[in-house]
Amino acid sequence: MTTAADYAEFAAREAHGVSPAYERLALAVSRDHEMLALLGTLPPAKRQPNLLFGVVRFLGGPVEDPAAFRDFTMGNRPAVEAEMRTRATQTNEAGRCAVLLPVLAALPQPLALLEVGASAGLCLYPDRYAYRYGDHPVGSGEPVLDCAVTGVAPPARLPDVVWRAGLDLNPLDVTSPADVAWLDALVWPEHERRRARLRAAAAVAATEPPLLVRGDLADDLPDLAAKAPAGATLVVFHTSVLYQVPAPRREAFAEMVRGLPGHWIANETPDVLPYPGLPEPPGAALHNVLALDGTPLAWTLSHGQAMTWFA
Incomplete structure (x- = not known):
């Protein structure tokens, strides 16, 4: 093209x-x-x-x-x-935690979270944000992440996260004004609520900055995953990241992450991480597919504002 x-x-x-x-x-x-x-x-x-x-x-x-x-x-x-x-498009949309939460909350607790393509690591704090699934609240505080959910009950609890780490070719520092300004510039101009959400999430993360490692998603993931504490369920996850990775590297990453202990959550468009037999997406907007350990579960919108469960 x-x-x-x-x-x-x-x-x-x-x-x-x-x-x-x-x-x-x-x-x-x-x-x-x-x-x-x-x-x-x-x-x-x-x-x-x-x-x-x-x-x-x-x-x-x-x-x-x-x-x-x-x-x-x-x-x-x-x-x-x-x-x-x-620079790279490192949109760090905390709202994506809203579509990850139903999966995270259902896994064996506590969790050790490892995000690939973590940017500044704002999606590593799903346990620190509040959520609103229609009229169903989960958690408390700021920011409040809204998500329209269809086909599955909203989660009843927040996950218990005991370790959080991220891998990125160019990790951003949530305590750096310049890095937060770049994240702000990536928010689309009319999206004032997203901008406010970014700032609130950055404030949450800055109180306990995550472990962020500069590295390649396939070459350096095993070493970082090995640092997760014993007794916690390792969860490797990524959302709207693999489109920036050449196809052979994507395939190498997928093969490698399947061999790690724990679980793998992917939230990517179906052209970069394809699955056979997907149902039609619920509308013309560009949708991601939320998958657990290679099994597709739901269509999601890219900023976490809606999910349609089909599993």
Whole structure:
């Protein structure tokens, strides 16, 4: 698929009805030969819309108006290119814990959590957040994570987490204002509730920062997993991460993680982690598949705002 087609598809499938600003920008970029030429100088993995838009926001550029966005991007091309080459889309959406919670709460307790592609580790605190599944609350405090759930009863309890660690090629420090500013820049412009949720989750994590290790998801996972405490159920999990990993590395990771003790929770799109015989997703929006130990369980929306259980 060409870069122009990628941006057009992003506008239609991901931004439409979710972010009018990013839908406008993505369509404009898909038709702009100069912008596409700029993106063409970058490695394929560095051309994605979320990375470009996040970098421009991080540098203080406008994202509401396509013409102003274009002027800023082309006028600051060296800085934009440099940031896009060194940064990655590390969206650390704590809301994803809401779709992980039904699985985590049902596993043998206590848990040792190990997140692959952890970013700043905000999804390592499912036991510290509050949830609202329709009119069913779980836990207390801030942030409150809302999730519309269909086909399964909401969990009755929070998990008991005794160890939390993360693996990332470029881990972010939740106590660093610059790193939190990058996470903030990755939140889409209209999503003020997500921005507030990010800040609240960062405040929770900063009181007890997780163990984050710089490393590769396949090469370095076994060593980190071996540090989990005895007597706790190891849970390796990841959500919206594998699309950034080349297919051969994905396959090597999946084969390796199946051989670890404990459990494996994946929450990825079905094109990067396919499963045979999936039912149709509940709508045209881009859905992830939530799976436990290779068995698909539910369709989920990418920020954890809804899940449809089919297992």
